[in-house]
Amino acid sequence: MTGWGTRMIAVLTYLASKVFRLATLLIAVCALSFWLMHVSPIDPVQAYVGADMMLVSPEQRAEIAERWGLDKPPGERFLLWTVSLAQGDLGTSMIHRQPVSTVIVERFAASLALMGTAWTLSGVFGFALGVIAARFRGTLTDRAIKWYCLTLASTPAFWLGLLLLMVFAVWLGLLPMGLASPVGVLAEDVTWLDRLRHLVLPALTLSIIGVAPIALHTRQKLIDVLASDYALFARARGESETGIIIRHGLRNVALPALTLQFASFSELFGGAVLAEQVFSYPGIGQATVQAGLHGDVPLLLGAVIFSTLFVFAGNLIADLLYRVVDPRTQAEAPA
């Protein structure tokens, strides 16, 4: 009764504080981004018209500026923008001639396939590598895995993508060079096998890099567990090292690993930006880069907000998981 009551209050307080944090965060991010774009010397009309702008008259330029509301003072623009934002209208993208929300949703769906696959693969393989390294700590295997992870952490993700592209797409010709679907095929004729083939290389690029932090983290955590009193007792009872890991170690490092994965949405998004650029994969990362290069202010703002939400979601889940883990699942609980 009162137990449930206090728990409910605790949960509600937690949720309320999170919502408050998200709100203040979004407002700050919006204000910061808007201000940054305002001080930019890039002329959005110029950026919009591009190379054709040799041939556009000043009247035409003024008309474009007016069409996108660029002739009003910044404070007023920000206010107008937040008002429409509150109503769910993120404005229209200059590059895509579509509502920003539409573009983001479309692009994010493509990125979700990419990021989701990479996230899962790097999580699974990173975890496995970390476990193996801890099991054989001190040996050549462990050193090899550590060396591999540390080298990966120094590898530029986009360079790795270029290498994979060169080997698998150019040299071996096994996989496509880029995009999300084959060339010249109507949208409804694209099969999921096609999509998968186009997904392989970018997802591989993202996963290979993402393996390193999770592997090292898992390795360290498992080593700690294996050095604990409980493990000592188990060894004294005659259990094998592998047995200890399987019966006791895994469950204690699985959750920290998962928590870390959720907490690294920021790096995931950044990696996706690079992978999508190398493979011309039409996801949200590529949309952000195009928006930045071409001065597409509404889309860039929308992308920044979206990526903030994405990272926040990841951190929220990580935080929730962490609360679930602590304190009831500490390894030292007596049998």
Next chain:
Amino acid sequence: MPGNPRSSVSAVIAVLGLVLAVLASGCARADSPSAPTASDERPRDEIVVSLSGEPEEGFDPVTGWGRYGSPLFQSTLLAHNDDLEIVNDLATGYKVSDDGLTWTVTIRDDVRFHDGEPLTAHDVAFTFNTAKESGSVVDLGVMESARAIDDTTVVFMLSEPRSTFVVQLISLGIVPRHAYGPEYARSPLGSGPYRFVEWNQGQQLIVEAYEDYHGGAAEIKRVTFVFMGEDATLAAARAGELDVAAVPASFAGQDIAGMRLVAVPSVDNRGIMFPALPDNGKTTSEGAPIGNNVTYDLAIRRAINLAVDREVLVEGVLEGFGSPAFSVSDGLPWSSPDVVFDDGDPAAAEALLDEAKWIEGADGVREKDGLSARFNLIYPADDLTRQSLALAVADQVRQIGIEMIPVGKSWDEIRMAMHSNAVLFGWGSHDPTEMYNLHHGALAGREWWNPGFYRNPVVDAYMDQALAAIDEEEALELWRKAQWDGVTGISGSADAPWCWLVNLDHCFFVADGLDIGPSRIQPHGHGWPITANITDWRWE
């Protein structure tokens, strides 16, 4: 037992759920059999074409679509044939009044739009009047009005005689009055050889042949245009996914199985524009500085023209797919044979500079009255060919003691810098008005015309007369005189306001067995000009 099985299990379920979500999003569309992707598997009346110039604004002739060749969806009044002669398309004939102010065009009466509605003179008048009001790239300033006398006759009233008005009749596609609106650009309707099917902006455009086309239905029934980067195009061509692929000259030397290289000569050129005024501290109304003390010197401009070895540039940067350029309009009817000279002659260039008192300094750079022969050569940062040209030319010219510093900038920055720095531009059109715009004193500093503020009254006079000439031959002769009349002119050995470098060949890989007909000299046009004769294309 230590550990919390519940949380571990829930974690595993979360992971599995995520994996399922991923797979589900992948399966979101279709299980129809995969469409053919290789050339040899495609039905014999379909092709896939890769060009670089996806029009961001859409396919509306009123805002400039199709002015480089055939507008694909729409028809024009007149057209070029393969020899660049002017022939009728929608028109059955045209007359120009003696004072040059009234142009009367009669059109066919049997043309229908893709939706079956007949095309009449009213649509023609509507198109021209709308284009004039649109404030877009289409420049109809000289036209006062367009009026349909009846269903098959249109009268254009000009404010002054303009021999080049015929170019508008060739390049402006006719849009339907009854089906024109703000969404027209994204789903164009016209009377052209192909009808619009689907446009996935940034990726592909699909069109289908119009069976009742007045010029005879095209043999290729379905065309998919794809828009990808240069490298991706090369890769897709190798993978057999493309039937026609536009590639930059530097890739044209590649070997692609099942495809042959077609290199089409063009007037698409690249050249260096020099500011022709000294730096007196003046600026434009927007604050852009005007003038450059080094390029103002005639000897410098002529010396650079002499020193550059254009053949080497063609061989090294364009892999041989091009030709040396000596004017903005090489090979066109109005080009003058007198603009060509022996280039790649550093000795002659140095002699010229010595005579003009440019003395070589300690660091190898020449000086005159305390001024070093050093200035920026600006090129658009996103163009690899132009960057290569800028770097290569700079190195050639450094040998005679002039230091051009290649600097990559965005178009934004170029606009502000072009009155006081040398810029590597690219032009090339089938319209002599371009020569006028680039060299006439009245247009100095206006928009992107004549950024160097070059002014030669003799040249101006010739060009004014050429525009007003009623007789075509007379006009051509006047254009030639503006380039060199025996005393002065805009050629590189005379006033040298530009140092033209190369004409590019437009290179295409074409699938073996696909006949794309004879190619004609193409203008600057991002690949689209190759479709000018698309109705004649067929698989053998």
Next chain:
Amino acid sequence: MNGAGAQARPRATLMPSARRAFSGRQHAFLTATLAALALLAIVAAGTLLPDSRLATDLAARNQAPSLSNPFGTDWLGRDMLTRTAQGLMTSLLLGAAAASFSALLALALGAAAATLGKTVDVAVSWLIDLFLSVPHLVLLILISFAFGGGARGVAIGIVLTHWPTLARVIRAEILALRGSEFIRVSRRLGRSNLHIATGHMLPHVLPQFLVGLVLLFPHAILHEAAVTFLGFGLPPHEPAVGIILAEAMMHLSTGRWWLALLPGLALLVVVRAFDLLGDNVRALLDPKTAHE
């Protein structure tokens, strides 16, 4: 204190642990030196290779790696080794400068948060959260856009995206120190704040700061390369590694593998060298091994 402790320990156990610790330090020192030398070599290559090798030589274009051009030549005949070395120099200097400023910013803000009271602490922590809530690359793109691209925009972007983590560490370190034994003792003995700060805090915070600084370099360099690769940042006539790789990407289908493989490999080596340097410097500065 140390002397009394050492004498109390039996000699048998002192020797093996001393030998292990000694060779551990030696190992760290050796690795750190090697890494530093590798970096110096690259800086030397970048400065010493003559600019003439950068001149276009159209007759020698598109050549695979050879003795005269160990990294091959590009489509203009320029020597790729020189281009890469100079590009790395640019990236290195830019990254190092930006990382240094970032670290100083982190030190200032971290120290401020830990010493100037609750309001400042909350404000700084909130600022840290703000900067950490947007993915690094997105923030870099935004800041680079704000400054119109160019080296300045990239540098400022890196400065503003890398200080949060280090600031957190420094803040935590100083807070822990404030509550530690000898600080409290010093206060009770009446020593001035300045004395405590310079005499006690600084020696403890400085190593952390230096290590953090060195470890910031590889991140900064990688981010600089990434942002430049995407197209923000330096214009193409002042090559940094990101631009070299972006240009290489435009030639992948032509089979000129050396344009992408070798410069990227060089970048990897540089970043790894910094990592090693930082880790081993940290091992060397670790008080546990220092006070043996």
